[in-house]
Amino acid sequence: KGWRDLLREHGPKAFAAAVRAHPGLLLTDTTWRDAHQSLLATRVRTIDLLAIAPATARVLAPAFSLEMWGGATFDVALRFLREDPWDRLERLRALVPNIPFQMLLRGANAVGYTNYPDNVVRRFVRLSAERGVDVFRIFDCLNYTENLKLGIDAVGEAGGVIEAALCYTGDVADPGRTKYSLQYYVDLAGKLVEMGTHVLAIKDMAGLLRPRAATLLVEALRAAHPDVPIHVHTHDTAGTGVASMLAAAAAGADVVDAAITTMAGVTSQPALGAIVAALHGSERDTGLAIADLSPLGTYWEQARSLYAPFEAGNLSGSADVYLHEMPGGQLTNLQFQANALGLASRWPAIKRAYAAANRLLGDIIKVTPSSKVVGDLAQFMVQNDLDEAQVLAQADTLSFPSSVVEFFQGHLGQPHGGFPEPLRTRVLRGRPTFEGRPGASLPDLDLDALAAELRKLTTMNLRDVDVVSAALYPAVFRDYLAFRAQFADVSRLPTRAFFASLPVGEELSVEIEQGKTLIVRMKAVGELGPDGQRDVFFELNGQPRSLRIPDKSAAQ
Ligand code: PYR
Structure with a gap:
């Protein structure tokens, strides 16, 4: 019997205990979510996932989970692919009954970019669990525990596996370089365990967790929480991903993320086949056979070619990531945008400005949506030819991007160590601020009133999940409804015909x-x-x- 049967029969606590007791290293395959979010601008369509789903269910049966939903996939499905993300979940679930499905939940930001009312987050999580999500990786873009708590409680109430994440930045093997010390992560993990997480995730969204740091961090967390499974996520931007995941495994991690090899590497996750091969015959043997993985690799090699226009290319991989600390998904996106605007030659300047913007903002955790604040400030600096000293000197008069102003107002929550002064005061110029959890002051959204309003817009049979889509993405969802009023379900079109x-x-x-x-x-x-x-x-x-x-x- 697989992990999903165990979870359904015995619940998240027994599932976590069994994961801890399992001798081999377990794997999460991210091919259906983060790999394409980080390589192909999240464009992989449901039809291309469905085609490989039965083979994946067979070959990866021993896997801990398939990460297949959440993050940017929800927005991109509705906005650009004109398909329904809930349909994707249900159709894949029907073909993969055996392996736990995992999603990425942006805490109080759910699968969006802003704080939502608590009742929207709760309803979203409940419906996701009912439709087939088993494991919820919950993070907050500032590691702000007040925001994380909402996601943790919502997943607990829905009966899902709570996998709360420490977003990793800096370098714990180089103390003094950043404010994120080993002790900072150990303290944060302690709070997450106290809040009831079933699994601890280390979410290394930029690929900064070098092997020595992986050893230190996993050993420290393992010693502090011997009974809690540790799940490590990284990106292979500099090429150290496999080495780091092996170091994490040796230090006592239970699960690591990887992607099918033809969808792995650079800004994506490290190659699953490489990890399987490296551990073959060892006490952490993954139980997977390289020969069985081969057809999945061949499939993705061909499927990936359909998305060639969205490829950022191997150029985005570089050890520069340790200098600018850009998350994998953002790196390919910003590079894609720079190229599209004819600014390819400014790319090195954008990377330098990103590091400078991060210093100005107080060295923050950088992941959706805080990474956007850093990216917006970096682009603002490049466009206006401003260096760090000039931004500080002119802060009273500059028209900062709205995301930067809102960050300083506390719209995302409170950063570790507080906001940098005097920059905050000079950017805010008397604007109001939130001191605590921003969502705490948002009134619940009247979902029945929203449903009634949507019914006036469409003749389609409106489901409870559609109301939640509209709550999360009001304009995008209305646009999608207008599209569906005109066209049939385009998710059934082959990808070549959809894009060309x-x-x-x-x-x-x-x-x-x-x-x-x-x-x-x-x-x-x-x-x-x-x-x-x-x-x-x-x-x-x-x-x-x-x-x-x-x-x-x-x-x-
Ligand atoms: C996301 O929020 O989409 C990430 O991958 C971090």
Whole structure:
């Protein structure tokens, strides 16, 4: 029997005890979430996950979990892929009944970028657990325990496995370099265990946890909490990921994150196959066989090529990460944006400015959404040609990005060691501040009133999960509803057809439901009319058809 059966039959506490007792190193495969969030701008579509789900369920049956939801996937699914994230969860769950599903929950920010009312976070977590999420990794972007508590309590109430995270920054093997000492993490872990976490996660979102630091940190946490499983997450940005995960395993970590090798490396997680191979035959043997992993690697090599336009490329990997400390997902995103704006030559300056912005903000934990504050300030500095000393000198008069002002107001919570002064006072210029947990002063959202309002907007059957989507992403969800009023479920389109148009002469086959397939063959495209429309001639399952549709490229 697998871990999921054990969890369902005996609950999170017995599950955690069994994980602690397990001799081998357990693995979480992040291919379906963080790997593509960090390599391909989160663009991997449900159809490409479904195709490999049965094989994954078989091959990775001994895994601790599959990380497959949360983080940026929720927003990107609705906003860019025009598909429903809840459908993704349900459809994958149906194909993978045996392996625990894991999601990333941004504490009081749920799967968004701002603080939500407590009742929205609670409802979101409950519905996620009901729809099939088993393990919830909960973090706060400032390691602010008041914010973490909301997520921890919500997951506990929903019956999920609580995996509260220490977000790791700096270098515990180089004391004095940053304010995040070994003792800081040990104290934080103590609070999370007291709050009831079932598993302790070390969330190294930038890939800063070098092997020596992994040994020190895991040993210290293991000594303080002999009964609590430790789960380590890293990014392979500098290339030290496998070495760090092996060091963590040797120091007593129970679970580490890795990705299928053709979706691993650089800003993604370290390669799963490499960790399996490195531990083969040792007392921490993972129980997985390299030969069995091979088909998954081959599949992802091909699937990844469909997303080539979103590749940041291997250039984003570098030991520079120890200098700028940018999280994996943000690194590829900022580099992608810089290239798109023709600012590729400014990339080294952006990385230097990011480090300077972090110092100005008081050396903060950098992960969604605090990493955005640092990134916004860095871009502001590069655009306005300001160095650190100039920002300090001119702080009374500069128009700082709104995310920076809001950070100083306390919208994200309180950073370790407090806000840097006098910069805070000079940026705020008398604006109001939050001193405690920002969500504590947000009134509950009336979800019934929201449901009633949404029903006026759509003829679709509105589910409880849709109301939560609308609560989390009001504008994005309304846009999605408008799209769905016009188009069928595009999640069923093959990825090549979704991202590009179908050339004349080519055929597209779409399975709209089990055993029901539409085959579209493009025959011809007519002249552009004065109304900006064209006739499109095609065959649908062999029958000639035509449609007159607006040509969006002509409108530009
Ligand atoms: C996220 O919040 O999406 C991260 O991956 C940290």
